[in-house]
Amino acid sequence: MAGAYDQSNSELLNIELHLLLEAIFLRYGYDFRNYSKAHIKRRILHRLSLSQLYTVSELQDKILRNRDFFRELLDDLSINVTEMFRDPDFYKSFRENIIPKLQTYPFFKVWHAGCATGEEVYSLAILLHEEGLLDRCQVYATDFNPKVLEIAREGIYQEVDMGQYERNYQLSGGKKKLSEYYQSMYGSVMFNKELSNRIIFADHNLVTDSIFAEVNLILCRNVLIYFEKELQENVLDLFYESLIPSGILCLGTKESLRFSRHENSFDVIDEKQKIFKKKIV
């Protein structure tokens, strides 16, 4: 993995990575400059080891000139690992603590930011459906990677993963069987269209795009962990601006508002499951 780099030139690697991220931003508009560097470094060295190239500078040359090659790197840099009802305890808490709040609205809007291939969006849609709320809402599911958005839009997943998802769903307090929500065929499953009727899948980049809707609820789980502190703050600004007063913010279980300038802008609803409510100023 270390390839061309050793103890004597590990600093050189950092310089080259810095230049590569600038190059990607200038050429393609994707801004990874304030992403966690350990994550970026690992992903780029991985791509380097798969290519016939020796240094990150050579990689940069190819990135600048070859859009298809950049698309591959874009997939490397975005984390698309997700699962249905990931962290069942979160969905359980959501049912108990957030559903009663949502029931008070005649209509509400949800923003699922960084939805990747959509497994958690369908999880949310199932939950809202079971609570009789799906017809009363509009869900915006966004990601910056067009390839994963296409998968999310289709709602077709691998059948082999369904055992795990069924277990997660039951642990999360599911009211039926997960298999009631999809059709199996040829090793794949397709989720029922009634679940996605209320979902708009759209291209949105949390780093470079701005507010696009006023919403009652934001879910953004395991996205902020890839950002450096200042970028996290900027994204939290965006979420704060997008939420109505008393709007709900759900983060990943290892993400936090602690030490953020928004720590006091929200009340804690569930400390462990990282569910927060925007204060009425």
Add this chain to the structure above:
Amino acid sequence: MYKAIVIGTSYGGLEALKLILPEFEEGFPLPVIVVLHIGEHNNDVFINHMNAICKLVVKEAESNELILPGTIYFAPPNYHLMIEDNYTFSLSIAEKINFSRPSIDILFESAAWVYTNSLIGVILTGANPDGANGLKIIGELGGKTIIQNPCSAISPAMPRAALKIAKPEINLTLEDIAGKLIELAYSK
């Protein structure tokens, strides 16, 4: 001279760590950062137990947290743990490596880039080859590489893979590892 210790272990690791970590006295000059494959569930009971038997503070590593000497950090279950250039932690839910998340390889590799020749990497008992590539990179970037002698391990697969791939500098029985780490930690 050294700035950090990273330790990776899986099957049998709890028993091995219970022998090593309580040996570090208050004021120990290095942070100790551990990946133990322990399943996907919450670490609280295990962390509380380690805290009770160790003289150093034992805690789960948190995103953005500054890494401090004299503290023992464990990777949270179901997240990869990495180290940033500004000596803070970051987390990721990227794909499992060697069926493992947290992966020892990912911690070791990111630590190697940050600490280069002031890092000590240790592979203990374990049932899969995770960590061997990470230990190799630690060695390539000038760090000190240590394995538990596979013959003395409850599960020898992990140190054996590390022995083969990383060609570690030091190969010790479990009983001798704490002493060696203390000696290195206080060396000038």
